[in-house]
Amino acid sequence: MAKYPYKVLGLSGEFRPTSKCGMLVNHALDIAKKHGAEVYFWDLDVKPLPLVGEEGCWENSNVKEFQKLATDCDAFLVSSPEYHGTMSGAMKNTFDWLYNKHVKGKVFGLMSTLGGVQNANTLNHMRIMLRWLHAWPVPEQLAIGKVKTAFDDDGNLIDDEIVERLEKLVLSVLENTSKLSD
Ligand SMILES: Cc1cc2nc3c(=O)[nH]c(=O)nc-3n(C[C@H](O)[C@H](O)[C@H](O)COP(=O)(O)O)c2cc1C
Numbered sequence: 001m002a003k004y005p006y007k008v009l010g011l012s013g014e015f016r017p018t019s020k021c022g023m024l025v026n027h028a029l030d031i032a033k034k035h036g037a038e039v040y041f042w043d044l045d046v047k048p049l050p051l052v053g054e055e056g057c058w059e060n061s062n063v064k065e066f067q068k069l070a071t072d073c074d075a076f077l078v079s080s081p082e083y084h085g086t087m088s089g090a091m092k093n094t095f096d097w098l099y100n101k102h103v104k105g106k107v108f109g110l111m112s113t114l115g116g117v118q119n120a121n122t123l124n125h126m127r128i129m130l131r132w133l134h135a136w137p138v139p140e141q142l143a144i145g146k147v148k149t150a151f152d153d154d155g156n157l158i159d160d161e162i163v164e165r166l167e168k169l170v171l172s173v174l175e176n177t178s179k180l181s182d
Helices: 020-034 061-072 089-096 121-132 160-181
Strands: 007-012 038-042 075-083 107-113 136-144
Touching (some): 007 020, 007 089, 020 038, 020 075, 020 107, 020 136, 075 121, 089 121, 107 121, 107 160, 136 160
Parallel strands (some): 007 075, 075 107, 107 136
């Protein structure tokens, strides 16, 4: 039996798995999979979520599927780009479709990508927001500054130190999911 047989959902604050955040989330999901998790990636490009409040949003089938998947999952790996010092609108809107009943008591791993100098603004803002959802972000976190140069042409992370931090972050999410589910 796999050590961490949990369902883990990857969320990106950028569209497509080929965006920087999409690539980072998928690297994190690959690590989780290596440790026995069943992983899912929500691609906003394929299944867009309407803006909360726009006409017809409450009956939207993507929203219903997203909320069902979130309910079924045990843990989350999330990356947002930093836009004007905080998470992207797409990221916030994704979170706005989640309520306590979907994520309460579940563990989150937080990441962010920045065009400029690495900082923790977006990570801190997501951390504060998760308090309102009664979710548990782990203390490990990862911000990648100067993200345009962080990946090679094959989409691999260039800096070994970042890879090591990512592995520690994902492992912490799985270990803490295990502790909370005892
Ligand atoms: C509207 C907008 C605002 C941005 N604001 C910031 C910012 O405040 N700080 C920063 O370091 N980068 C900023 N960026 C750059 C993004 O963080 C960067 O584009 C993102 O991490 C993804 O990288 P990529 O565009 O190479 O996929 C901004 C980009 C956009 C489009």
